[in-house]
Amino acid sequence: MASLSTSLLTAVQSLDAASGGLQVTNNNIANANTPGYSRQVAILQEATPTTDGSISVGNGVVLEGFQSVRDELVQMRIQQQTQANSGANAQLSSMQQIQPTFTTSTQDIGTEMSALFSSISSLSANPNSSAAGEAVLTAGKNLATAFNTASNTLTSQQSSLNSQVTQDVGQINQLTQQVAALNPQISELNATGQNGGTLLDQQNQLVLSLSALTNVAVTQTPNGVTLTTGNGTPLVMGAQSFTLQTATGSNGMTQVLDQNDSNITTSISSGDLGGTIQTRDQTIPGLLGQLDTLANQFGSAMNAAQAKGFDQSGNAGQNLFNVSSTVAGSAGDISMAITNPSQIAASSDGTSGSTGNLVNLIAVQTTALPAGQAPGNAYANLVYQVGSVTSNATAEAGATASSLLQLNDQLSSVSGVSIDQESANLITYQTAYQAAARVVSTVQALFTITLAMGTAAAE
Amino acid sequence: MRVTNMVPDIQYAMQQSQQALSAALQQVSTGLRVNQPSDDPSASANMVVSLAESASVDQYTSNINSVSPLMQSADSAISAMVTSLNTAITLGTSGATGTASVTNKQDMAAQVEGALSSLIAQANTSFQGVYVFGGSATTTPPFAAASSTYTSAQGSAGSPLASTTALTAGSVTTISDATTGDTMTFKAATGDTIATLSTAIANAVAAGTLSAGTTASINAAGQLAIGTNSSTNGIVVSSNDAPLGSMSAVSGSQVANAYAYVGDSSVNTVQVGNSMNVATSVSGSQMLTSGANVIGSLNGLITALQSGTSTQIATATTAVSTALAYVGQQRIPLDNSISEMSNQESYLGQETLTLTTQQTSLVGANLADAATNLSQAELTNSAVLAAAGKVMPETLLSYLPQ
Numbered sequence: 071m072a073s074l075s076t077s078l079l080t081a082v083q084s085l086d087a088a089s090g091g092l093q094v095t096n097n098n099i100a101n102a103n104t105p106g107y108s109r110q111v112a113i114l115q116e117a118t119p120t121t122d123g124s125i126s127v128g129n130g131v132v133l134e135g136f137q138s139v140r141d142e143l144v145q146m147r148i149q150q151q152t153q154a155n156s157g158a159n160a161q162l163s164s165m166q167q168i169q170p171t172f173t174t175s176t177q178d179i180g181t182e183m184s185a186l187f188s189s190i191s192s193l194s195a196n197p198n199s200s201a202a203g204e205a206v207l208t209a210g211k212n213l214a215t216a217f218n219t220a221s222n223t224l225t226s227q228q229s230s231l232n233s234q235v236t237q238d239v240g241q242i243n244q245l246t247q248q249v250a251a252l253n254p255q256i257s258e259l260n261a262t263g264q265n266g267g268t269l270l271d272q273q274n275q276l277v278l279s280l281s282a283l284t285n286v287a288v289t290q291t292p293n294g295v296t297l298t299t300g301n302g303t304p305l306v307m308g309a310q311s312f313t314l315q316t317a318t319g320s321n322g323m324t325q326v327l328d329q330n331d332s333n334i335t336t337s338i339s340s341g342d343l344g345g346t347i348q349t350r351d352q353t354i355p356g357l358l359g360q361l362d363t364l365a366n367q368f369g370s371a372m373n374a375a376q377a378k379g380f381d382q383s384g385n386a387g388q389n390l391f392n393v394s395s396t397v398a399g400s401a402g403d404i405s406m407a408i409t410n411p412s413q414i415a416a417s418s419d420g421t422s423g424s425t426g427n428l429v430n431l432i433a434v435q436t437t438a439l440p441a442g443q444a445p446g447n448a449y450a451n452l453v454y455q456v457g458s459v460t461s462n463a464t465a466e467a468g469a470t471a472s473s474l475l476q477l478n479d480q481l482s483s484v485s486g487v488s489i490d491q492e493s494a495n496l497i498t499y500q501t502a503y504q505a506a507a508r509v510v511s512t513v514q515a516l517f518t519i520t521l522a523m524g525t526a527a528a529e
Numbered sequence: 530m531r532v533t534n535m536v537p538d539i540q541y542a543m544q545q546s547q548q549a550l551s552a553a554l555q556q557v558s559t560g561l562r563v564n565q566p567s568d569d570p571s572a573s574a575n576m577v578v579s580l581a582e583s584a585s586v587d588q589y590t591s592n593i594n595s596v597s598p599l600m601q602s603a604d605s606a607i608s609a610m611v612t613s614l615n616t617a618i619t620l621g622t623s624g625a626t627g628t629a630s631v632t633n634k635q636d637m638a639a640q641v642e643g644a645l646s647s648l649i650a651q652a653n654t655s656f657q658g659v660y661v662f663g664g665s666a667t668t669t670p671p672f673a674a675a676s677s678t679y680t681s682a683q684g685s686a687g688s689p690l691a692s693t694t695a696l697t698a699g700s701v702t703t704i705s706d707a708t709t710g711d712t713m714t715f716k717a718a719t720g721d722t723i724a725t726l727s728t729a730i731a732n733a734v735a736a737g738t739l740s741a742g743t744t745a746s747i748n749a750a751g752q753l754a755i756g757t758n759s760s761t762n763g764i765v766v767s768s769n770d771a772p773l774g775s776m777s778a779v780s781g782s783q784v785a786n787a788y789a790y791v792g793d794s795s796v797n798t799v800q801v802g803n804s805m806n807v808a809t810s811v812s813g814s815q816m817l818t819s820g821a822n823v824i825g826s827l828n829g830l831i832t833a834l835q836s837g838t839s840t841q842i843a844t845a846t847t848a849v850s851t852a853l854a855y856v857g858q859q860r861i862p863l864d865n866s867i868s869e870m871s872n873q874e875s876y877l878g879q880e881t882l883t884l885t886t887q888q889t890s891l892v893g894a895n896l897a898d899a900a901t902n903l904s905q906a907e908l909t910n911s912a913v914l915a916a917a918g919k920v921m922p923e924t925l926l927s928y929l930p931q
Binding site: 102103109165169170172173174180181183184185187188191192194195196197198199384417418419420421422423424425426429432435436446447449450451453454455456457458460461464471472475478479480482483484486487488489490491493494497 | 530531532533534537538541564565566567568569570571573574575576577578580581584585587588589591592595596657658659660663665666667668669701769793795797798799800803806809924925926929
């Protein structure tokens with residue numbers, strides 16, 4: 071049966087519940103801007119009523135605990151989108167450094183190539199001009215330098231990306247260790263029926279950071295979260311993390327190995343590491359291959375045209391460019407082979423003053439190289455490829471960033487802290503606390519009256 | 530949907546609007562829609578090709594500007610040659626009337642010699658160091674006074690050259706004959722000797738390249754002597770063979786009015802269009818020695834005026850007239866080239882305009898659109914900032930009692 075003592079007990083439970091609500095509101099407000107924080111709510115439950123015959127009386131409220139509000143599905147999609155966004159950003163960052171070399175300027179390959187052919191054409195109009203001959207040499211050197219610069223830009227970027235692979239793997243190993251360390255603590259809390267709360271927030275944030283580095287698959291198990299790479303290589307299982315290794319491959323590039331020393335480089339497809347590897351192993355080698363082919367075939371074509379003529383001394387034309395015997399590296403080491411204008415094989419018959427062979431040199435400009443395109447068109451194709459890869463990476467980075475923003479909004483709508491809502495909760499719990507306190511004071515007053523009643527009767 | 534924190538959205542919106550503003554501003558300030566390949570990969574690639582075409586067109590125009598004066602110079606020289614030939618024809622016609630005295634005819638012959646000398650001077654015209662009638666050999670005067678005998682620098686009585694003296698493989702010895710108008714070029718092969726050269730000369734004589742009587746022998750001074758053995762046939766000899774040394778005319782052996790062509794028969798060309806080349810030089814041999822043999826006709830007239838009959842003078846005059854007609858024919862291609870270049874220059878000017886238009890279309894910004902985009906971007910950016918300023922400070926706390 072209800073009594074003042076029962077009422078007092080109910081009021082105290084109300085005070086606890088309101089106090090708990092205030093505490094969780096306080097915590098939410100404090101962490102409103104903390105990355106990865108999921109808002110918490112106080113779990114209040116109606117206390118079991120007391121039944122006396124046909125009368126059932128409520129016993130107030132019980133503070134069951136605190137619960138973080140999460141949406142695992144959205145969280146997973148954010149991780150996936152973060153992987154895609156980081157991969158695209160890694161590619162974009164590299165291409166933005168490569169692109170200026172292939173942008174039309176006063177020193178790009180296309181401009182220098184045109185300048186070389188113009189200078190040769192000018193020589194044909196001024197065959198006895200030493201200045202015109204010098205201009206051909208200068209234009210040839212400038213073109214070789216443009217090839218060298220483009221090649222160096224690509225190889226330097228590739229080297230830089232190679233270093234980035236090692237750094238990314240180091241960060242991945244650190245993060246997987248931290249994730250694994252949290253697994254037992256979270257499992258322990260879950261086993262006792264408690265909410266993972268802060269620890270789970272921390273772990274989610276670590277997994278998100280990991281997603282920014284590489285593609286990971288996340289699986290929830292009783293022993294905590296299990297993380298694997300794209301090909302199923304485990305990174306974290308329970309309390310154990312599996313360290314990734316790096317080793318130099320046969321191509322001189324850093325390869326990523328799993329705990330069994332298996333090469334998993336090609337299976338890393340997203341995140342910063344995925345984007346870095348893709349740019350390093352696919353995009354740049356593709357561009358470099360085309361550039362080397364162009365330099366090698368262009369230089370060889372010019373040398374062949376030069377060999378058809380005679381220099382001013384009547385000697386058969388020697389090579390105009392030093393070109394590697396192998397295609398690989400040709401753009402990096404192509405250089406002008408002749409140093410004197412008199413060595414230009416302008417003459418078609420060995421007589422000084424003849425410019426008959428300049429036609430053959432100029433014809434290289436419009437003649438298809440063995441790769442199938444004339445030099446200018448081959449370079450234009452290269453420019454298209456650079457622009458296309460950069461443009462695609464820009465679009466991908468933009469699209470994933472936009473998608474990520476929406477997903478974060480979606481997650482925030484579930485897990486985020488609303489200052490307005492918390493302010494309202496603050497008022498709610500404050501009012502509840504004040505009301506409960508009023509009940510306590512009321513019960514106390516009733517107790518006093520009741521005790522006074524006894525005293526008055528005794529007197 | 531429950532909205533908690535609008536800051537990320539506002540930041541994203543501000544970033545997007547500022548990027549759009551920056552892009553619009555760049556388009557307006559540069560006038561370019563494409564500033565880097567990723568802005569429009571296809572347009573960038575086409576731009577590379579278009580710029581190469583522009584560079585070619587610019588160079589073609591430059592070539593025309595370089596070559597036109599040279600060709601005008603050649604045309605002027607031919608015009609002067611025509612004048613010289615007309616002078617000779619006038620003199621020959623007068624000399625053939627039968628009324629001219631011997632003295633007058635001698636004077637006329639002297640005047641024709643002057644006309645020949647003038648014609649040779651015109652044939653040796655150079656423009657900025659380029660001898661326009663030398664064919665592709667543009668660095669030396671194409672017509673040289675011929676002598677009957679040339680001797681080598683090497684060889685002496687004490688150390689004579691011999692028919693067995695080896696020649697340097699690859700060395701070249703040329704003999705230009707003023708009478709035939711042809712040139713024999715001997716390129717020594719491994720194992721060749723002076724005897725081989727002598728045989729080659731004999732073969733050239735047999736072929737008519739060199740005049741009859743032209744031989745090579747070792748003279749009393751131990752030198753190689755190449756001569757015509759004639760007071761009326763002249764040659765010009767040159768060699769770059771070290772064992773022979775340079776070949777020089779024997780003093781006093783110069784043949785009067787004899788000029789040998791030391792240029793070559795090929796001509797230089799320059800590209801003035803994608804598939805258009807024009808000759809930048811004229812082969813003097815084709816113009817003056819082969820064909821109608823203009824120099825030979827003048828020499829014939831000189832000889833006829835000096836000692837011939839009226840009929841012979843008339844015949845020689847006719848030969849000069851024929852030579853004049855021939856020169857006129859040779860002038861036609863040159864005049865055509867000058868005319869073509871003029872037309873081509875106009876075409877290239879139009880082509881430049883076309884390419885510029887194409888390039889503007891490829892990468893240029895439509896200024897009206899760009900200005901509109903800029904205005905729109907400014908408006909959007911202002912709206913985003915205004916919204917951010919309006920929304921961000923607003924929370925429930927602003928309205929609760931302090």
